[in-house]
Amino acid sequence: MLYPLIAGVLFGLYFSLVGIGLNLVFGVMRIVNLAHGDFLMLGAFVAFGIYTVAGLDPLVGIPIAFALFCIAGLLLYWVLVPRLQRARDPEMLSFILFFGFSQVIEALTTIVFGTSERSIPSRELANSLAGVRAAIFGGEPTNGPFRLLGLSFPASWVVAATVSVIAIGCVYLYLYRTRLGTLTRAVMSRRDEAIATGINVDRVSAAAFGIGLGLAAVAGVFAPFMFGSFTPAFGIDATVTSFVVVVLGSLGNPLGTALGGIVYGVSYMIVQTYLSSWADLLPYVLLIAILLLRPSGLLGRRVRVA
Amino acid sequence: MIRKAAVALAAMMLTTQAFAADAPAEIKIGTLYASSGRYASISMPVHSALKLWVDQKNAEGGVFVKAFDKKIPIKLVAYDDQSNTATAATLYNQLVTQDKVDLLVADSGSVLTAPAVTIARDHKMFLFDQTGTGASFFSKDNPYIALMSDPVSTIWPKPVADFITHDGPGLGIKKVAILYSTNEFTGTQANAVRKFIKDSGAPIEIVYDQGIPTETTNYTVIINNILAKEPDAVIHLGYAPNDIAFLRNVQDVGAKFKMLFCIYPGLETELLEKNVGAKGLQHVFTYVPPQELDYPVNFGMKMADFKKVWDAKYKDGKIEFGFNSVAGYTTALIIEKTLSVATSLDQMELRKAVFSLSGNLKTLDGTFALDEMGGQIGELTPLGQLELNEHGHIKFVSIYPHETATGKPVYPRP
Numbered sequence: 160m161l162y163p164l165i166a167g168v169l170f171g172l173y174f175s176l177v178g179i180g181l182n183l184v185f186g187v188m189r190i191v192n193l194a195h196g197d198f199l200m201l202g203a204f205v206a207f208g209i210y211t212v213a214g215l216d217p218l219v220g221i222p223i224a225f226a227l228f229c230i231a232g233l234l235l236y237w238v239l240v241p242r243l244q245r246a247r248d249p250e251m252l253s254f255i256l257f258f259g260f261s262q263v264i265e266a267l268t269t270i271v272f273g274t275s276e277r278s279i280p281s282r283e284l285a286n287s288l289a290g291v292r293a294a295i296f297g298g299e300p301t302n303g304p305f306r307l308l309g310l311s312f313p314a315s316w317v318v319a320a321t322v323s324v325i326a327i328g329c330v331y332l333y334l335y336r337t338r339l340g341t342l343t344r345a346v347m348s349r350r351d352e353a354i355a356t357g358i359n360v361d362r363v364s365a366a367a368f369g370i371g372l373g374l375a376a377v378a379g380v381f382a383p384f385m386f387g388s389f390t391p392a393f394g395i396d397a398t399v400t401s402f403v404v405v406v407l408g409s410l411g412n413p414l415g416t417a418l419g420g421i422v423y424g425v426s427y428m429i430v431q432t433y434l435s436s437w438a439d440l441l442p443y444v445l446l447i448a449i450l451l452l453r454p455s456g457l458l459g460r461r462v463r464v465a
Numbered sequence: 466m467i468r469k470a471a472v473a474l475a476a477m478m479l480t481t482q483a484f485a486a487d488a489p490a491e492i493k494i495g496t497l498y499a500s501s502g503r504y505a506s507i508s509m510p511v512h513s514a515l516k517l518w519v520d521q522k523n524a525e526g527g528v529f530v531k532a533f534d535k536k537i538p539i540k541l542v543a544y545d546d547q548s549n550t551a552t553a554a555t556l557y558n559q560l561v562t563q564d565k566v567d568l569l570v571a572d573s574g575s576v577l578t579a580p581a582v583t584i585a586r587d588h589k590m591f592l593f594d595q596t597g598t599g600a601s602f603f604s605k606d607n608p609y610i611a612l613m614s615d616p617v618s619t620i621w622p623k624p625v626a627d628f629i630t631h632d633g634p635g636l637g638i639k640k641v642a643i644l645y646s647t648n649e650f651t652g653t654q655a656n657a658v659r660k661f662i663k664d665s666g667a668p669i670e671i672v673y674d675q676g677i678p679t680e681t682t683n684y685t686v687i688i689n690n691i692l693a694k695e696p697d698a699v700i701h702l703g704y705a706p707n708d709i710a711f712l713r714n715v716q717d718v719g720a721k722f723k724m725l726f727c728i729y730p731g732l733e734t735e736l737l738e739k740n741v742g743a744k745g746l747q748h749v750f751t752y753v754p755p756q757e758l759d760y761p762v763n764f765g766m767k768m769a770d771f772k773k774v775w776d777a778k779y780k781d782g783k784i785e786f787g788f789n790s791v792a793g794y795t796t797a798l799i800i801e802k803t804l805s806v807a808t809s810l811d812q813m814e815l816r817k818a819v820f821s822l823s824g825n826l827k828t829l830d831g832t833f834a835l836d837e838m839g840g841q842i843g844e845l846t847p848l849g850q851l852e853l854n855e856h857g858h859i860k861f862v863s864i865y866p867h868e869t870a871t872g873k874p875v876y877p878r879p
Contacts, residue, residue, distance in 0.1 A: 428686045
């Protein structure tokens, strides 16, 4: 039981990172980015390119992917979202628009890169940090399995979980310790009131959209290690899981996403242990259960409208 | 005498004219492929090989069709099912009812072949099943199917099970773990392995036997559960993405199984080596593919020539050369040969022609042989083990059956 629990926490923390960008975008703009998983897939290609073309540690891909997709997000926001917001039902329209966008990204990536699976050798992730790990935990300065309480876990999972915790912390700091973050929370809380008080909602939303896409791309850097391999078609599954994690935790709350990820990860590992044939049903079962029992999510608050 | 000759000449001319009048402008071959999704990596090589053959034949003026006694160009009607079985079902229907194709060819793999089996049967179309090996496709009451390129899954894993039950006890194999993806292909293989082991009466105990969803990408906990059972041999039956994730996770957690069998390191070696690395494949047991066996042929290109043509056509390397590309080309050769012997394009005549090739046709994939239900029982793949050569690259060592063996197994894995 201990193994699935620890593995589930590591795995789940990674899924928190997968979901947090989606949460931010939905929380601020109330639009559903069905192409979220495709940006994750593109992040995986960034890591793959950095490793295969430049021969660098895929960790280098984190700032590059974040910066690239932040900029892409900002540009995309100004092209797509204001028009979407002017529509009568932006939430429903966003489903259709981003579904189409997801298909376009997948098709273009397939044309450019082909359909085959791609991955990066696990030992290459954080290879440069192997010495640091050996100094802290002992052992050889090589990137082998990570041992904890006599159990063996993939080192890449530990790295991904650590980066996820840092990323969630950064989002938390952004939302609660910066002026732009405070404005972002104001928009999340009541968009109409935010507009009425003179907040530049478009600027706040563009920043959130950029950061959301950047975080998806950062999660993508770890995809080759967490999922074995990736293909251009990999985005849809990632989007579905992201939704589950976000809805589980509660929309618009980064700590909720972290909790949602951990609950998903631990449940997945326990189901894989005891009812392995049913493991793929888990996201949908969790989604239905949370919507029936606590629609606001695990950390969701009731909102009273005066 | 002159009158007789004139009558004969006139009759001959009339017959030729009748042939020419009846002959279609093109032979329509309908098929599906998956350009994206889970099965793209096994579908695209098969489809690309079929396309390669079509281009080759059309460059020669078409394929010879005995029914019309002439060469006729081929039109390949191909749709993208995107690895989706519901889309595949719609598109198979479209091929049969709207496009009215002359020959129906299934997509690659059992999952995407399954919808075609029912549709072909309902419309009384003979299905050229490329690589769908699932047991349920073949029955005595369904004459509308034959498997072209892979052994039917009920017999395919026999060398693996035989090795474990015959040679295993001598090597110290007493406990076996079976992990399989729950789909028609690997589910059938798992059933077959289980049955062969149980029926053998050998002192082998199956200590772990679990099915997992085909979409599984994470095996860490499962590997830990298998390790807890201390098996002497682990048989993992999954598609290429499953094998990639499984073998990577085995390395990631530092697990060392004494014997580990996987399907795809043998079938799509290039793809697996790219993703798992040569070290990760070392000592893994797998099927030995026809690329390693260099079968003598009596029809079509030999393996080396096919590889050359493939490399020239698909220079960008986006689609790997492997077992599935050979399977696609084998299907094409069987279609070509079928058209050259069938006296009409009637579906039952096509079936008769395909079955007439059984045991006689030798391609780069081995001897094409069918059982009475259309299951492939030739083109067998022995059990092999992957080792590294002096340059650190993967090489196959054929292990079982003994008559085709090129070396001894490395057991237990060091």
